[in-house]
Amino acid sequence: xxxxxxxxxxxxxxxxxxxxxxxxxxxxxxxxxxxxxxxxxxxxxxxxxxxxxxxxxxxxxxxxxxxxxxxxxxxxxxxxxxxxxxxxxxxxxxxxxxxxxxxxxxxxxxxxxxxxxxxxxxxxxxxxxxxxxxxxxxxxxxxxxxxxxxxxxxxxxxxxxxxxxxxxxxxxxxxxxxxxxxxxxxxxxxxxxxxxxxxxxxxxxxxxxxxxxxxxxxxxxxxxxxxxxxxxxxxxxxxxxxxxxxxxxxxxxxx
Numbered sequence: 001x002x003x004x005x006x007x008x009x010x011x012x013x014x015x016x017x018x019x020x021x022x023x024x025x026x027x028x029x030x031x032x033x034x035x036x037x038x039x040x041x042x043x044x045x046x047x048x049x050x051x052x053x054x055x056x057x058x059x060x061x062x063x064x065x066x067x068x069x070x071x072x073x074x075x076x077x078x079x080x081x082x083x084x085x086x087x088x089x090x091x092x093x094x095x096x097x098x099x100x101x102x103x104x105x106x107x108x109x110x111x112x113x114x115x116x117x118x119x120x121x122x123x124x125x126x127x128x129x130x131x132x133x134x135x136x137x138x139x140x141x142x143x144x145x146x147x148x149x150x151x152x153x154x155x156x157x158x159x160x161x162x163x164x165x166x167x168x169x170x171x172x173x174x175x176x177x178x179x180x181x182x183x184x185x186x187x188x189x190x191x192x193x194x195x196x197x198x199x200x201x202x203x204x205x206x207x208x209x210x211x212x213x214x215x216x217x218x219x220x221x222x223x224x225x226x227x228x229x230x231x232x233x234x235x236x237x238x239x240x241x242x243x244x245x246x247x248x249x250x251x252x253x254x255x
Contacts (some may be wrong), residue, residue: 030062030071037074053098059087064094076113080247085120092117111138115154119161119246122239127158136172145175146254148173153253156223159240160230183222184251185212190228197232205236209245218245219252 024068040197059078062068068075072095079088092113115135117129127135139147143151152173155165194207209229213221226249233242 027067029058030068033058053155064090069094069113073113077082077251080116080120083244089117093134112142116247116250119250120243122167125164129169132165138254150253150255153223154250156227157230157250161234161242161246185225190225193228197235200236202236205232209233214218218249221249
């Protein structure tokens, strides 16, 4: 791990991966995996989803429990990246148990995991106004200047999944809104995905969704495109895929 931390590039990631594979004690594995994610986050780009998926086999050897509450956020993100909502739910619940005893000036480990689980888990309780407000307050120490933009993306994705966000929460974001620059698909594509979904043409809807995202995928798409695609996929009965897109987008935008 020491050599890996000294190489903030592909070599460092490779060394850290080997360090994780060498560990046999679950708690030590958790520490090594957390260090690998921290190494990637310290690079110029956000943690790529492939990195979180790569550690899936090691994660299965770590059982959620009081001794690894600190690992709840990393584990939840990794399982969601792998599409494993059930295990993500278990780790998010573990993080949430520590909410009553956060470190001074910091949100508890589980305080913001609910944002992702609201998108990923169809069985999660709908996020009401107090819950959304609590997430927004907790995000101040984590998201910084991106807090309003990430909240707006979250609210947009929840709306697209059929979970309307109260108007008061949208209004609370007005003062923090910042202009953004984004590459958007042709109006022909965004109109096409909506029209295909409205007509119930599943294959055509999926094709337009892929065209809308282009090479960057959901992680780099703008909010308007994401809302159109997520709503369309849900409309044609692909709710699981719609939620997976929403989660990938949320994590790609730093949640």
